[in-house]
Amino acid sequence: DEADVKWIVSPYDEYALEEALKTKEATGGTVTALTFGPTRADTGLRECLARGADDAVRIASDGLGQVDSLGVARLLAGVIKTLPHDVVWMGNKGVGTDAQVLVPMLAELLDLPHVNLVTKLEWKDGAIVAHREIEGAQEIVEMSLPGVIGATKGLNEPRYASLKGIMAAKKKTIAVKTPADAGVDPATIAGPAAHVRWTKLELPPARQAVKLIPGDDPAKAATELLNLLKNEAKVL
Amino acid sequence: MSNVLVFIEQRDGKIRKSSLEALTLGHSLSKKSGGALAAVIAGSGISSLAPELAAYGASRVFVADKPELALFSSEGYTTALDAAATAFNPSIVLASATAMGRDVAPRFAARRGVGVLSDVMSLDVVDGRLVGSRPVYSGKAQAVVTTGPSVAIQVATPRPNVFPAAKSDAPGAGEVVNLDLAALKIRAKVVKMQAAEAGEIDVAEADKIVTGGRGIKGPESWPVLRALCTELGAALGASRAAVDAGWIGHEHQVGQTGKVVSPSLYIACGVSGAIQHLAGMGSSKVIVAINKDPEAPIFKVATYGIVGDLFQIVPAMTEAAKKLKA
Ligand SMILES: Cc1cc2nc3c(=O)[nH]c(=O)nc-3n(C[C@H](O)[C@H](O)[C@H](O)COP(=O)(O)OP(=O)(O)OC[C@H]3O[C@@H](n4cnc5c(N)ncnc54)[C@H](O)[C@@H]3O)c2cc1C
Ligand SMILES: Nc1ncnc2c1ncn2[C@@H]1O[C@H](COP(=O)(O)O)[C@@H](O)[C@H]1O
Numbered sequence: 001d002e003a004d005v006k007w008i009v010s011p012y013d014e015y016a017l018e019e020a021l022k023t024k025e026a027t028g029g030t031v032t033a034l035t036f037g038p039t040r041a042d043t044g045l046r047e048c049l050a051r052g053a054d055d056a057v058r059i060a061s062d063g064l065g066q067v068d069s070l071g072v073a074r075l076l077a078g079v080i081k082t083l084p085h086d087v088v089w090m091g092n093k094g095v096g097t098d099a100q101v102l103v104p105m106l107a108e109l110l111d112l113p114h115v116n117l118v119t120k121l122e123w124k125d126g127a128i129v130a131h132r133e134i135e136g137a138q139e140i141v142e143m144s145l146p147g148v149i150g151a152t153k154g155l156n157e158p159r160y161a162s163l164k165g166i167m168a169a170k171k172k173t174i175a176v177k178t179p180a181d182a183g184v185d186p187a188t189i190a191g192p193a194a195h196v197r198w199t200k201l202e203l204p205p206a207r208q209a210v211k212l213i214p215g216d217d218p219a220k221a222a223t224e225l226l227n228l229l230k231n232e233a234k235v236l
Numbered sequence: 237m238s239n240v241l242v243f244i245e246q247r248d249g250k251i252r253k254s255s256l257e258a259l260t261l262g263h264s265l266s267k268k269s270g271g272a273l274a275a276v277i278a279g280s281g282i283s284s285l286a287p288e289l290a291a292y293g294a295s296r297v298f299v300a301d302k303p304e305l306a307l308f309s310s311e312g313y314t315t316a317l318d319a320a321a322t323a324f325n326p327s328i329v330l331a332s333a334t335a336m337g338r339d340v341a342p343r344f345a346a347r348r349g350v351g352v353l354s355d356v357m358s359l360d361v362v363d364g365r366l367v368g369s370r371p372v373y374s375g376k377a378q379a380v381v382t383t384g385p386s387v388a389i390q391v392a393t394p395r396p397n398v399f400p401a402a403k404s405d406a407p408g409a410g411e412v413v414n415l416d417l418a419a420l421k422i423r424a425k426v427v428k429m430q431a432a433e434a435g436e437i438d439v440a441e442a443d444k445i446v447t448g449g450r451g452i453k454g455p456e457s458w459p460v461l462r463a464l465c466t467e468l469g470a471a472l473g474a475s476r477a478a479v480d481a482g483w484i485g486h487e488h489q490v491g492q493t494g495k496v497v498s499p500s501l502y503i504a505c506g507v508s509g510a511i512q513h514l515a516g517m518g519s520s521k522v523i524v525a526i527n528k529d530p531e532a533p534i535f536k537v538a539t540y541g542i543v544g545d546l547f548q549i550v551p552a553m554t555e556a557a558k559k560l561k562a
Contacts, residue, residue, distance in 0.1 A: 011493050069342075070351045095492065097372055097379075099354045100333075101342035104310060108346035113311060113424035117335055119486070133487060134335035136438035137247075137431045139308065143424035153493050154486040195351030195387050200380040204371060204518070210525070210535050215544020222552035225524065225540055226560050233522045233539065235444070235501040236468070236560065 009044045012091025014158040015151035019121060020089040021052045022156065027123075030054040032083055036075050038062050042174050049169035050161035056174045057083075064179070064186055068196040069101045071189030076102075077109040078182025086145050087128070092117050092152040103150035115141045116150035238269035238361060241298075241326035243317050244277040244289060245336045247429075251277075251285055254332035254396035254441070256292055261399045262330050263293035265361050271327070273408060274298060276320035276415075278313045280306035283412065290410025291403045298323065300415040307426040308336060312417075314343040319415045321348070326389065328366060333393035345391045353381050353392035357498075357519060359399075366390045374492055374515035396441065397498045398519070432487075439490060442471030444501040447490055447517070449475035451506015451527065451546055455483040460550050461505060467557040473497070473517075475507050491516035503553075505546045509534025526550065 009017070020031045033048035035041050036059040045056040059075050061067065067075075080088060088110070093100040107114035120131035124142075132139045133152065143149075161169070179186045187193060211228070213221045230236040242262040244255040259275060266273040275289040276298040286297040300316035317340055321329060329344065331337035333355045345352045353359070356368030367382045383390045432438055439445050446468065448461045458472070465472050474488040490497055492512040502520035507513060509525070509532055517523070518537055525538035526546045535541045542549050 068351050069354075070346065070349070073346060098496075099352070100338050101345075101352050101354050104339050104341075104343040105346040105352075107310075108314075108343045113422075114343075115424050116310075116339055132335070132426075135441045136436075137429050139426045140428040140430070141424055141426050147424060153489065192384070195384050196353060197382050197384060198379045199367075199382055201372075202369075202378045202380065204375060204378045207523075207537055208539065210538045210541045212530075212535070213540065213542045215542045215549055218544060218548040218552040219555070221542050221544065222549060222556040223559075225542060226553065226556040228540060229501065229522070229524070230560060233501075235522050236557075 007040050007043050009047055010091055010095040011153070012093055012095070012151055015153065015155045016089035016091050016149070017048055017051060017053065018156045018158040019149070019151055020087070021159070023087070024052070029086065032057060034076065034079060034083075035059070036061055036072050045174050046169050047161065049172050050165040051159055052165060056172065057177060058174055059177045059179065059182060065190045066194055066198065067190050068194040069099050069105060070195055071184075073102055073105040073109055074184050074189060075179055075182045076106055078184050079177055080106075080110060082181075088112070088146075088148040090148065090150050092150040103148060107148040110148070112147050113143050114148035114150065115143050117152050118149055119152055119154035121149070121155065238266065238271040238328050238364060239324060239326040240266040240271060240273050240328045240330065241321055241324050242273070242275050242294075243329070243331035243337065243340055244275050245332065245334060246277060246279050246282055246285060249279070249282060249285070251288055252332070252334065253401060254334050254337075256401035257396065257399045258330045258332040258337075258394055259289065259292045259294065260401050261359060261394055262328070263404055265328060265359070266293075269361050269364065272296070274320070274324045274326070276300070276317055278305045278316040286410050286412045290408045292401075293404035293406070293408045294410055295408040296324065296411045296413055298413050298415050300417055302417065302420075304420060304422065307429060309422045309425045310339045310343055311424065312420050312422045313340050314347065315417055315420060316415055317344050318347055319417055321389065323413065323415070327364070328361070329389055329391045331393050333395050337393050341391050341393050348389050350387050350389050350391060351383065353383065353390070355395050356381070356392055357395050357398050359392055359394055366392055368392060371515075371519060374511050375518040376511070395498060397443070437469075437471035439471045439473045439488060439497055440495045442497070443499050444468050444470035445473045445490070445497060445499045445517075445520075446470045446503045446505065447473030447475065447507055448478055448505050449507030450477040450481070452478065452483075457547070458484065460547065464503070464550055464554045464557065467554050467561075468501075470501070470503070475513055504534050504538075505550055507534055508532050509537065
């Protein structure tokens with residue numbers, strides 16, 4: 001039941017939007033918010049407009065059925081090709097399905113370079129120098145434009161919309177596009193054409209009930225716990 | 237019959253453990269379906285790594301060894317994987333779901349016009365099709381995912397720390413095939429890698445994690461947790477509440493907007509266990525909760541729990557760990 005659900009912009013996309021707005025403020029240009037989604041996604045686009053995006057475009061997903069990440073990437077790429085762009089700003093992952101695949105996929109389909117997992121971004125002679133967070137290290141990546149950036153936590157603190165922004169956003173129109181506008185035949189991405197299918201949604205594997213150790217004698221509790229970790233769970 | 241190709245990640249000439257896990261998984265999938273197993277590795281001065289990959293069952297090792305591949309580039313490494321796939325003609329391609337694997341596998345998949353079974357925690361081949369499972373919606377549900385019947389190359393990224401890495405009792409031939417990557421188009425390139433502070437283990441690849449939440453009261457309490465980390469060889473994690481309060485850097489954050497981890501041991505101290513936190517650590521093998529509130533939701537997912545004051549319990553655990561070692 002989705003009736004009472006409040007639909008929001010995912011936190012990663014908030015970082016992406018914030019960096020786009022900061023860049024516009026520093027160097028000029030325009031920011032277009034683009035999404036693929038059903039009518040209710042307009043709420044998120046209005047929020048982007050209220051924060052400072054100039055235009056908003058939604059590729060309508062209504063009635064398409066399950067579309068996998070490659071399908072979404074093809075739709076987004078098709079529309080982005082029709083819009084002027086120096087940087088495509090994205091979140092490193094969506095919230096919900098968390099596939100974490102769209103940034104590299106979209107970059108490849110647009111024949112652009114990309115940097116994902118960006119926690120810090122600087123500009124140098126019209127190119128981007130991005131800090132990217134990997135396991136146990138940071139990579140410093142130089143990217144020429146145009147290119148795709150995948151934002152993650154640490155990049156910035158997203159702003160709130162101002163009252164003026166909210167009022168202005170109400171007056172703007174959201175351009176609604178179809179898969180055909182993206183040059184994509186829905187029959188090639190949705191339903192049986194999807195490459196990745198969810199065949200079942202299950203409950204996560206049940207975890208065994210917790211074994212509680214009384215904590216009133218800390219030393220005794222700690223010794224018992226460590227013995228259990230060593231001899232029962234065998235993780236020490 | 238499914239030929240399996242596994243993308244191997246190295247750092248400073250050392251093969252990453254997560255890649256050996258993917259290779260071990262690839263070995264069992266290729267055995268099950270009667271296909272061959274190959275590995276592909278990119279870098280500079282890395283040819284000597286082939287025998288190690290053979291020990292895990294690789295019959296062929298594709299090597300892209302070039303100075304301009306010394307540091308990672310998504311475009312360069314994807315081209316190496318793509319060239320190996322052209323030469324080997326696999327029906328399954330695996331890369332561990334690390335920062336690098338999550339970069340290269342989707343880029344390769346898009347180049348070939350196929351999808352990715354991303355971040356799977358189980359993976360099998362049934363009638364030639366990959367079937368995997370993956371937590372979704374902050375770990376509230378688990379999706380069973382598979383590839384469509386007409387997909388020629390099935391790409392999957394297994395989650396690190398979930399599948400075992402084991403040498404094969406029937407090593408592969410490890411025949412080295414040098415990839416000739418004539419023209420590399422690289423527009424985004426790593427120019428420098430900065431390792432984390434010495435002695436700091438990253439939660440993303442730690443086998444054990446001790447995490448502090450708002451219950452630790454302030455940054456002056458980290459030494460209490462760090463002492464236990466040192467004793468256990470664990471990494472230090474943090475809840476979003478602790479990170480947003482400015483007590484520690486975001487690289488320590490576990491959860492939906494932080495890192496997703498699957499260590500063998502996760503010890504949560506003063507963490508309530510909000511759904512967004514569970515999204516990041518719910519797949520840990522053993523979870524320990526230390527919390528003074530017996531009703532805290534963290535106890536619902538914990539294997540072991542102590543209801544008590546972390547400022548008393550954690551130092552006692554450090555002492556007990558010392559004694560256990562002695
Ligand atoms: C979009 C979104 C994304 C989010 N992403 C994340 C994320 O990535 N990671 C994350 O962690 N959270 C995330 N959150 C926040 C999450 O909802 C919780 O607010 C957060 O996890 C709470 O952190 P905490 O458990 O440290 O603090 P609290 O919920 O305040 O819990 C503190 C706990 O400490 C216990 N305690 C206090 N004193 C002691 C003591 N002396 N000894 C023992 N126990 C004590 C208390 O009983 C309590 O259970 C996200 C939220 C949203 C909306
Ligand atoms: N339906 C969509 N419309 C527009 N952008 C999307 C959509 N889904 C995902 N993205 C973008 O791709 C990023 C990564 O998503 P994912 O690969 O699905 O985890 C997100 O943070 C968004 O920036």
